[in-house]
Amino acid sequence: MPYKVLVTPRSFGRHSNEPYEILNQFGVEVKVNPYGKILTEEQMIEEIKDVDGIIVGVDPLNKKVLQHAENLKVISKYGVGIDNIDMEYAKEKNIEVVRAMNANADAVADYTLALMMAVARNVVQIDKECRELNWQKITTVDVHKKTLGLIGLGNIGKKVVQRAKGFEMDILAYDLVPDEEYAEKSGIQYVNKLEEIFEKADFITLHLPLNEHTEHIVGREQLERMKSTAVLVNTARGGLIDEQALSDALQERLIWGAGIDVFESEPPQNKELLELDNIVIGSHCAASTVQAIDNMGIISSQNLVDLFKQSDK
Structure with a gap:
């Protein structure tokens, strides 16, 4: 048989x-x-x-x-x-x-950078305005020489680091199992407390599995610690971010914006997220090349x- x-x-x-x-x-x-x-x-x-x-x-x-x-x-x-x-x-x-x-590590890393750039430079909003023949300049934020904070530095996180080096970014990382040899070779600074990532980074990317320890690892408290010009990107798993807290933070302009490819349920149940102009949304497609x-x-x-x-x- x-x-x-x-x-x-x-x-x-x-x-x-x-x-x-x-x-x-x-x-x-x-x-x-x-x-x-x-x-x-x-x-x-x-x-x-x-x-x-x-x-x-x-x-x-x-x-x-x-x-x-x-x-x-x-x-x-x-x-x-x-x-x-x-x-x-x-x-x-x-x-x-x-x-x-x-x-799919390279594809996900590419998409992580794509979301970072799209949110920082308001690519989607600019495209929308141009299609309506509005040629007014929209001021955005830089990526070059900014600080990237990675939460989780496994295989995908390391590939994101390789790409971020092309933008001459300073790299911070938090991981429960630090790869010290890689960090030293790649010029990465591990932080001891997760709060340091939220307080210091201009861009924060998530590269974690979803479990009882990581669920809603980003909530209202973490979002309030972030810079007003900071960008949050999640290409890992829905559930790592408290989506109501994210929606509130984006509406209140606590942070610059977010690039989110994964949600707790897909499409997201919180329809407010679909109406905001400071979030770029993906359909869990980071690995779809x-x-x-x-x-x-x-x-x-x-x-x-x-x-x-x-x-x-």
């Missing part, structure tokens, strides 16, 4: 057939997401019942869902974030979980096959 695999990401194999070829060469029977959208819990429960493996994006794989996956042996994450997967229950059920490490999509598909397929091969031994 061939392994049966559910593939939920809608972009899987969109630009290259190689991810499917990897699965087909191993004789995998592929079941593709039939809904054309992120699956709900109920849809996942129905689709996951008889599969041996799953290549999953941000669809829910909590305990409620996994309890119905009687044959599931492997979860291959299409990306790196695993906050949608109940890791403890997966371990309890001996379900292997593997991530597509580094597949041709190269990153190809990489995620190839790596997640190969990871799945490799784990099946190990279980066959």
Whole structure:
């Protein structure tokens, strides 16, 4: 009997057939997401019942869902974030979980810089005014030689640093597990207290997983510490920012603006955010480039096959 695999990401194999070829060469029977959208819990429960493996994006794989996956042996994450997967229950059920490490890091880092620039220089607002034939100059804020504060300095954070160096930015970072060797080599200053990032940085970017320790790590108190000309960027996970606090801060002009690609629910429930001119909004698309999509598909397929091969031994 061939392994049966559910593939939920809608972009899987969109630009290259190689991810499917990897699965087909191993004789995998592929079941593709039939809904054309992120699956709900109920849809996942129905689709996951008889599969041996799953290549999953941000669809829910909590305990409620996994309890119905009687044959599931492997979860291959299409990306790196695993906050949608109940890791403890997966371990309890001996379900292997593997991530597509580094597949989309460059794409996310690029988009982080794109949001920084778009917010700082009011690119979206200027474009809108020009389309209405308003050629009045709009004054914005600089990026060059400003201070960037990174909350989380993992693989994506380090790639953001590489790009920020081109703008001759001073770099501050906060991470629970500091990479001192990298910091010294790259001219990065680690701070001991998270408050220092909010108080000193002109740009703050988030590169953290979402868990009980990081949920709403940016709230009203942190936003009030920021400079009035500061920009906040989140390309990591919705839930890291208290969205009501952010909405209030933007309306009150406590900070210059925000670039947000991820929300607690997507589209965001707080519709006020959609009406503000000092926020640039993304549709969780930081990793959506041709190269990153190809990489995620190839790596997640190969990871799945490799784990099946190990279980066959």
